[in-house]
Structures are given as C-alpha cells and as structure tokens.
C-alpha cells in the first residue's frame with residue numbers, strides 16, 4: 001500500500017534501517033521537506049541518495065530507486081542550515097515524485113526483508129561472528145555496541161544492516177545492500193566485504209612496516225640514543241658516560257683521524273653507551289677508546305734540515321767520539337738526501353756509561369724531534385712488545401705503542417735500549433716482533449694485539465743500543481747499522497768530567513763554578529781510585545756527591561768556596577774504593593794476568609794455578625764455561641807434550657793434582673782468549689819460575705802451541721791500562737788492531753806481538 005512522505009535527497013550517504021546519522025541539511029527544498037515532515041508527517045521522511053553528488057536540483061531520474069523511511073530524532077537550527085539527526089526505519093521503493101510549496105513529496109511502498117533458507121542463514125551468521133572474533137582489527141570499523149549486540153545474538157536482518165552501516169564501503173555498494181531484500185544474499189555480500197577489508201588491512205599493515213623499515217638507519221640510531229639518554233636520566237644514571245661519549249665524538253669530528261680509526265672508535269662508542277655505567281666492561285672499552293684517540297696518528301714535528309747545526313749540537317753535548325759523530329751525521333745526511341725511510345736502523349754498541357743514550361738524545365735535539373726511550377732489558381715475552389689481546393684481563397698495548405703515545409707525534413726519535421738483553425722463551429720470541437718494528441719494509445703496518453688496527457711506524461727514527469754485539473739476535477743484527485763506542489781512557493774521562501759532567505752537576509746543585517775548585521789532578525784521582533768503569537756513569541755520580549757535600553759545607557759551615565783535596569775526598573767519600581793498578585804487586589809463581597772482554601767493557605782477569613800431591617787430576621773452579629775448560633786441557637796437554645823443553649820432570653804430571661782457579665768465582669766466564677794465560681800459569685807452576693807482575697796477555701792457543709787472534713783488543717788494552725799494566729802480549733795477527741788504540745794507552749803500555757807459546761813464555765817468565 002503506497003504512502004506519501006516528504007523527500008530529502010542526500011549526497012553520498014545511504015542510510016540503512018536501524019542506523020542513526022547526522023546530516024547537515026542546506027538545500028532550500030530539503031529544509032522545507034524537513035519542516036513539512038515535522039509539521040505534517042509525525043517527523044517521518046524519505047531519504048534517498050543522488051546517483052551523482054554534483055547535481056544541484058535532482059529530478060527523479062537522478063535518484064536511486066530505493067530509499068529509506070526515516071524518523072527525525074533531533075534538529076538544531078543554524079543560520080542557513082539545519083543539523084538533523086535521522087534514524088533509518090524501513091526500506092522504501094520509490095514511485096511517484098511530486099513538487100509542492102512545502103518541498104518535494106514522494107510516493108513509496110515500504111519493503112520487507114525476505115528470509116531465505118534458515119540453516120544457510122545460521123551458517124552465514126556464524127561465519128560473520130567468527131570472522132569478527134578472529135580479526136581484532138575489525139573493531140576499528142565496528143563500534144563497541146555493535147559487537148556487544150552481536151555477542152548477544154541479534155537477528156540476521158539487523159546484523160547485516162548494522163554491519164554495513166559502519167563498514168567503509170562505496171556508495172554504490174551500500175545502495176546495493178539497501179536494494180537487496182534477501183537476508184542471506186546480504187549476509188553473503190557482507191562476508192565478501194569483510195574478507196576484502198581484512199585483506200586491505202593486511203596490505204596496509206605490510207606497507208606501513210616497509211615504510212617504517214626504510215627510516216634511515218642513522219635516524220634510528222639517533223632515536224635510540226635519545227631514548228637511552230631519556231631512560232638513563234629517568235634512572236638518575238646520567239651522565240658522565242654520555243658526556244664522555246659526546247666529547248669523544250666531537251674530537252673525532254674535529255681531528256683528522258684515519259677513517260678506520262674513526263669507524264672503530266664509533267663502533268666501540270656504541271657498545272660503551274649501551275652498557276650501564278657500573279658494568280666493569282665500560283671501563284675496559286673506555287680505556288681502549290682512549291688509547292686509540294691518544295695515539296698520535298697525524299701529529300708531526302718538522303725536522304731541522306741544517307746539518308751544520310746538527311753537528312754543532314752533537315759537538316756541544318759530547319766530548320770526543322769524533323768517528324761516532326761523523327757516522328751519525330753521515331747517516332742523517334743520507335736519510336735527508338734519499339728522503340728514504342728505508343735506511344737501516346742505527347745501533348750504538350758499547351759498554352755502559354759511554355754516552356749511547358745521551359747521543360741518541362742529542363740526535364733528537366739536533367733534528368728538533370721528540371725523544372722517547374724504552375728498554376728491552378729482560379724482556380722475554382712477545383706480548384711486552386706487541387701487547388696483549390683485549391680479551392685478557394688488564395690487557396695493555398706493548399711497549400712500542402706505549403712509547404708512541406708518550407711521544408705524542410708520529411716521528412719521534414725512539415731509543416730502544418739494551419736490545420741485546422732480550423731473552424726468548426716459551427711465550428714467544430720478542431726478537432721476531434722487534435724485527436717487524438725495525439724492518440722498514442714492514443713497520444708501516446705494525447700490529448699491536450691490543451690496538452688491533454695497524455699502526456704506521458715508518459716515520460719514526462729508531463736508534464738501538466747494546467752492550468755486546470754478539471748478544472744481538474742474528475736476524476736483528478742484519479737490520480742494524482752498527483756504530484761501536486768503546487771505553488774511555490783516563491785522559492778522555494778527565495776531559496768529559498771537566499767539560500761536561502762537572503758543569504752539569506754544578507748547575508743541578510745550584511753552585512757557581514767559583515764555589516767548587518777541582519784540579520785535573522783531583523779528577524784523575526777520583527777516576528782512578530773511586531771509579532773503575534768503562535764509561536763515566538759512576539764518575540758522574542761521584543761528582544754529584546761531591547757537589548752536594550759542597551752545598552752543605554757552604555750553607556752549614558759558612559764556607560765561601562771549597563777546594564777539593566785528597567783529604568777532603570777521603571772525608572766525604574770514604575777510603576779509596578778501587579785499588580788502582582789492580583795487579584799483582586810482586587812477581588809470582590803460577591799467577592798470570594789475563595784480559596777479558598765483557599758487556600761492561602774490558603777487564604783484567606787473574607788466573608791462578610796450583611799443584612799438590614795427587615793422581616794427575618785437573619780441577620777447574622771459578623764458573624768457567626765449556627770453551628774455557630777446553631782451553632785448560634789443551635794447555636795441560638801441550639805442556640805434557642813439551643815437558644822436556646820446559647825442564648819439567650814428566651813424572652810430576654802423574655803424582656800431582658792440578659787446580660786452576662779464576663777469581664771472582666761467582667761471575668761466569670767463557671771464551672778461548674785465556675789460552676795463553678792458562679798455559680803460562682801451568683808452566684810457571686810446574687817449573688816454579690815466577691811470572692812478571694806488570695804484564696798481561698791475551699790469545700787463543702792451539703794444541704801445537706800456536707797463538708791465534710782474539711777480539712776486543714781495544715777494550716782489553718784500555719782495561720789493562722786502567723789497571724796500571726805496562727806490557728801486554730798480543731797475538732801477532734792482532735797487530736792491525738793497534739791503530740784503534742788511543743795514543744795515550746800506547747804511550748804507557750808496550751804491546752809485544754807473539755805467534756807461539758814459546759815466545760809467550762820467553763816474555764812472561766822472569767829470566
């Protein structure tokens with residue numbers, strides 16, 4: 001049965017039965033229609049959607065064929081529109097439209113939903129409810145009350161309409177729902193739409209995720225860091241750590257660190273920041289970062305290129321050493337000329353206290369470079385040179401890297417002291433690590449276990465020192481340019497004391513030269529009776545002591561100046577410490593002075609032989625090495641073979657035990673050069689002819705009595721000279737070494753070349 005109601009056309013809105021909707025009504029006809037409905041139709045009105053939203057004044061052909069009978073629930077009037085809340089009541093089939101003064105009217109037939117197969121309906125409803133329950137996301141479309149109603153079990157009719165009302169569907173689709181009367185048909189449509197929605201939702205989610213992933217990694221880091229800081233602040237755990245990190249980042253930015261180092265530090269920093277302050281590991285990481293940052297990577301000093309100036313500085317710092325200084329200058333000149341870092345490394349070899357360290361310092365001064373020093377004395381573990389891996393507790397970089405940090409520049413003069421005192425053991429061979437340090441081919445990529453990154457040592461000027469050439473590992477010796485320094489004579493020592501040591505000590509103790517008067521004679525006295533050494537270290541200390549005592553005397557006893565006398569020296573330093581002319585004072589039987597060459601320079605060595613009733617045994621004492629023991633048996637066999645010539649009764653060898661002793665029994669001694677000395681001692685002992693007291697000798701002996709050359713003649717002669725010896729027997733082949741011996745020594749000592757034992761005995765034994 002047809003009825004007539006006022007008509008309101010909507011744009012883009014379809015109302016379903018049971019749905020509430022608020023619409024702003026603005027068109028003149030529509031306003032009239034609403035008023036008409038209020039006044040004459042108990043607030044009932046038909047709402048129909050236009051097919052095309054842009055049509056201003058739609059005719060019936062512009063409208064869909066089915067609309068909705070609605071009830072006006074509420075009206076708010078504004079100046080030129082009304083805000084009206086409608087509730088959908090029924091589907092309505094439109095038939096005839098009429099224009100009137102009170103707006104449009106429409107004739108309609110109300111439509112009823114059609115129930116279809118009931119089982120199917122139930123199944124469909126269940127599917128829809130299931131689908132809602134499974135998809136948590138759908139509640140973003142479904143208001144809570146709908147879900148509540150669903151769970152209470154509303155009718156299938158309402159279910160479809162309520163759902164469609166809230167789903168974000170296109171206008172036409174909604175209109176189709178309105179026009180479809182079969183409830184099951186609508187439910188099927190609904191299931192399709194829900195599925196589609198779910199799919200859309202997932203696609204959307206996926207897109208969101210990819211977008212999120214694409215946020216630049218840096219931004220993410222930034223975000224995380226900010227978040228972390230916030231967390232830490234919240235915990236009151238701020239902020240030393242972050243300040244540190246910030247400072248480090250700044251330093252990295254502002255300085256030309258190599259890229260690899262920048263990266264490494266940044267990586268470590270991120271770890272550092274992630275860890276809580278209290279964790280032990282932060283300290284370890286921070287220390288590591290500090291090492292990386294503090295090492296010099298680019299800082300460099302500029303060399304002075306003026307070799308005249310370099311020479312002036314070397315001369316000013318050291319007395320004598322002409323040849324050595326010349327070699328050093330040559331070395332610097334070549335280095336400058338070739339501009340090559342591949343020159344071999346300088347190695348200064350000589351006894352202690354002869355100025356190796358101070359020469360190296362002078363080289364640094366002459367080039368205006370920084371100076372650092374490490375000592376390898378007693379180093380037996382490779383890790384001391386190359387560092388420990390960071391996994392070790394308390395790991396540290398090796399000494400090379402430590403030295404570089406101390407230097408603070410990439411091109412210091414780097415002194416490696418006592419390179420001959422390295423030992424190797426099961427912990428690895430430090431000398432192979434040193435090889436890598438000193439080899440110009442390799443040291444641009446020096447690897448320290450702790451630092452991990454390669455470090456370039458190729459700008460460093462390495463200078464090594466050693467006491468004893470033979471003790472430097474062979475492979476290392478190859479890489480070194482050896483410069484020998486030897487002991488000083490008394491005259492040289494006097495010069496050094498007068499020109500260098502004394503002025504230095506005076507200044508250190510705040511004395512004026514006029515306040516302490518020392519004659520050359522007194523210096524010599526100090527040298528001879530208070531020091532016995534190859535170099536001048538002890539002498540420097542002694543002068544230091546004298547300066548201190550002088551200061552005390554001036555301040556305490558109000559003396560104006562001190563003149564040093566033997567008496568005063570004895571008073572201040574005690575009795576003479578050294579027996580100058582440390583030799584046998586009288587000609588003795590069985591006691592001969594030999595000469596040794598040690599890492600402390602040369603020294604004299606008394607050899608004593610004695611015999612007593614026995615069975616022909618040979619006893620050796622005094623910590624003799626194998627070579628020295630062999631020399632003793634060679635000597636004995638030689639004498640046995642030549643007993644007649646020496647007027648010795650051969651029977652004596654059978655009824656006697658022979659004892660050879662080399663005093664200072666605790667010091668190990670070895671080497672073949674005591675051969676002549678032992679032979680002489682034995683002959684003297686058996687023949688009972690004394691040996692001259694002021695005579696010393698050195699030389700290896702063969703079984704047939706030939707005397708072979710020895711090494712270290714210069715040091716040995718200096719030692720003999722220091723001890724007041726006046727004659728030295730030397731192997732004939734060593735005569736060529738006499739060139740090297742200072743004139744001062746040659747003036748005081750007679751050198752007699754010998755080629756066999758008979759000549760030795762002829763010169764050594766008292767006639």
Ligand code: ADP
Pocket residue numbers: 317318319320321350351352353354355356357358359465496500501535536537540
């Ligand atoms: P080394 O390193 O060879 O053991 P040092 O360089 O420590 O010896 O020398 C010890 C002291 O003797 C230093 O104060 C040094 O200046 C001084 N010295 C050594 N030789 C000379 C020399 N020829 N001229 C001036 N001073 C010297």
